[in-house]
Amino acid sequence: MAILYHHPLCPHSRFVRLVMGEYGLDADLVEEKVWERREPFLHLNPAGTTPVLVEASIPSVPGADVIAEYLDETRGLALGDRRLLPEAPRDRVESRRLTSWFNQKFFDEVSSHLVMEKIYKRFMPTNLGGGAPEMAAIRAARSNIRYHLKYVGYLIRQRNWLAGDRLTYADLAAAAHLSVVDFLGDVPWDEDETAKSWYARVKSRPSFRPLLADGMPGMQPSLTYANLDF
Structure with a gap:
């Protein structure tokens, strides 16, 4: 199961949650209070911002735009008309x-x-x-x-x-x-x-x-x- 470090009212986190929802992907949601700058979280994303996606196949994918590109590269091609980044x-x-x-x-x-x-x-x-x-x-x-x-x-x-x-x-x-x-x-x-x-x-x-x-x-x-x- 993937893990998404997020904050419920972080708009970038919400963007990734919508993308995952459209793609039918599940993740365990871990709320991250970024102002605490927890050392384990900073190891996942030195920028200290949410969201961060962690899957077994890759240590961490930090940032909304990077996650969106990663999900398109790993899942998008197989989704046909449901792909969220067009082909042209x-x-x-x-x-x-x-x-x-x-x-x-x-x-x-x-x-x-x-x-x-x-x-x-x-x-x-x-x-x-x-x-x-x-x-x-x-x-x-x-x-x-x-x-x-x-x-x-x-x-x-x-x-x-x-x-x-x-x-x-x-x-x-x-x-x-x-x-x-x-x-x-x-x-x-x-x-x-x-x-x-x-x-x-x-x-x-x-x-x-x-x-x-x-x-x-x-x-x-x-x-x-x-x-x-x-």
Whole structure:
């Protein structure tokens, strides 16, 4: 059995969990509090970030993008139309471009700030950076998400899924990051109905169900979070 070191509200971890769910892969989930910088975990990933996948065939696969490539190389070719990285080079480029957009740009501008300020800091001791959230960072993230949501709507008005006609890594990366922000109630869904309809499609997939069951002690998700008809 594979092991996935993750945090329930880490968007990169959620991306990998969605990928594994779409591929029908099981893993033992081990929650990792990255701020503790445990030495055994740092041996698996010196960067000290989640997620990290460990299988018997390979010691450790660190990072969401590396894991996604690894799973495509080891499982994707046999999956035909269920493959999440398209076969055509042009389509692969677009899927990778948009996956990077959400795993890097959206993360840097939106989800990293909200997760740190509104979630991680609640559970971090003060000597490791815990404490009151920085409201300026939260306001910036809430402002930035608006143009990302418009971009999702723009893409879906041109295509069936974000990167083309089929569900790809791009959709799962975007949905993973938005799911964390939606948990916190910070997605302005009323500003783009097209983006909202696309997210509802992804959210209704069986791979998404475990994410909707996630929670954190002392924190209640938003009213829209687990509602498929939000």
